[in-house]
Amino acid sequence: MRIPLRQMIDLGRHMRRKKRAGEKYFPLVLMLEPLHACNLACIGCGRIVEYKDTIRDQMALEDALGSAQEADAPIVSICGGEPLMYKHIAPLTQRLISEQRRHVMICTNAILLERFVKQVAPSPYLSFNLHIDGMRETNDRVLARKGHFDIVVKMIKMLKERGYRVQTNSTIYRETGADEVEELIRFLGGLGVDGMLVTPGYHYQVLTNDDLYMTSDEMPYKFQRVRKLADDYKLINTPLYLDFLVGERDLLCSPWTTVTRNPRGWKGPCYLITNGHYETFKELHAATDWEYYRTKQDIRCKDCRLHSGFEGTVALDFGKNLKDSWRVVRHYLA
Numbered sequence: 001m002r003i004p005l006r007q008m009i010d011l012g013r014h015m016r017r018k019k020r021a022g023e024k025y026f027p028l029v030l031m032l033e034p035l036h037a038c039n040l041a042c043i044g045c046g047r048i049v050e051y052k053d054t055i056r057d058q059m060a061l062e063d064a065l066g067s068a069q070e071a072d073a074p075i076v077s078i079c080g081g082e083p084l085m086y087k088h089i090a091p092l093t094q095r096l097i098s099e100q101r102r103h104v105m106i107c108t109n110a111i112l113l114e115r116f117v118k119q120v121a122p123s124p125y126l127s128f129n130l131h132i133d134g135m136r137e138t139n140d141r142v143l144a145r146k147g148h149f150d151i152v153v154k155m156i157k158m159l160k161e162r163g164y165r166v167q168t169n170s171t172i173y174r175e176t177g178a179d180e181v182e183e184l185i186r187f188l189g190g191l192g193v194d195g196m197l198v199t200p201g202y203h204y205q206v207l208t209n210d211d212l213y214m215t216s217d218e219m220p221y222k223f224q225r226v227r228k229l230a231d232d233y234k235l236i237n238t239p240l241y242l243d244f245l246v247g248e249r250d251l252l253c254s255p256w257t258t259v260t261r262n263p264r265g266w267k268g269p270c271y272l273i274t275n276g277h278y279e280t281f282k283e284l285h286a287a288t289d290w291e292y293y294r295t296k297q298d299i300r301c302k303d304c305r306l307h308s309g310f311e312g313t314v315a316l317d318f319g320k321n322l323k324d325s326w327r328v329v330r331h332y333l334a
């Protein structure tokens with residue numbers, strides 16, 4: 001299975017509970033960024049640009065745990081910055097799992113993994129999302145660290161041997177050819193990863209290096225190749241989101257399904273663009289015209305294909321169209 005069964009069941013239960021309670025705008029995933037500091041300086045990273053003034057700040061452990069309760073999402077993706085540099089990463093992970101029964105995903109560049117696995121044992125509620133943006137040459141150039149590709153490969157093998165669930169997260173930039181994307185998927189499949197997320201890199205608010213990012217016109221060709229591999233390799237992207245990347249269907253955005261909390265507060269309206277930071281999730285919710293962003297009216301939404309906003313729509317629409325829903329189920333069960 002591409003997604004753990006328990007996670008799928010918990011997500012389904014959560015959506016039914018919220019809908020029964022009459023809630024329309026509720027989170028499915030909390031993007032928890034306890035810090036923005038990183039041991040890399042990737043050329044496509046918006047966080048180290050946007051948060052350069054607060055790059056040394058870290059959330060208190062109780063704040064991080066409290067924000068998971070506030071969002072009440074079944075999945076907590078701990079990202080950043082590099083989350084393994086967060087001083088409370090081990091107790092945060094353990095307590096989110098043991099006290100709150102959240103599904104925890106750690107999005108990491110893998111450099112500090114050996115230290116972390118000495119502290120936190122495998123769990124059905126824990127998975128790693130390792131950052132790898134291409135084959136050796138491309139990855140090491142984009143991440144600006146020679147030897148990073150080899151570290152990730154070593155860490156995938158180590159995690160698999162020790163019984164952890166391992167996924168990968170790859171951003172595809174303009175310079176990454178379709179052949180290389182295919183090579184990467186086959187390579188990661190050969191390493192036995194449990195899931196692969198492949199997303200387009202596109203320009204947004206704080207980034208200036210336009211040459212690096214794909215426009216929406218450039219995405220279809222590369223993602224047609226990805227879609228062809230989705231039956232044989234463990235891609236996590238849903239078939240409906242891949243249709244969207246290929247340009248064969250439109251999707252509305254659901255930014256409230258993936259909310260972001262960081263040392264400055266609740267970031268809104270979405271993971272990418274920032275109108276402000278709010279002290280509580282309630283304030284973020286009250287300050288945001290979700291329908292405006294759902295319908296992508298903002299100029300900053302123009303080229304956006306962010307998986308979380310659009311996969312959130314796929315999740316919320318599950319069951320509305322039987323054919324689409326069956327495609328999603330079949331994809332995840334494969």
Ligand code: SF4
Pocket residue numbers: 253254255269270271272273293294296298300301304305306309
């Ligand atoms: S379309 Fe993209 S930029 Fe616009 S609200 Fe959704 S995720 Fe944010």
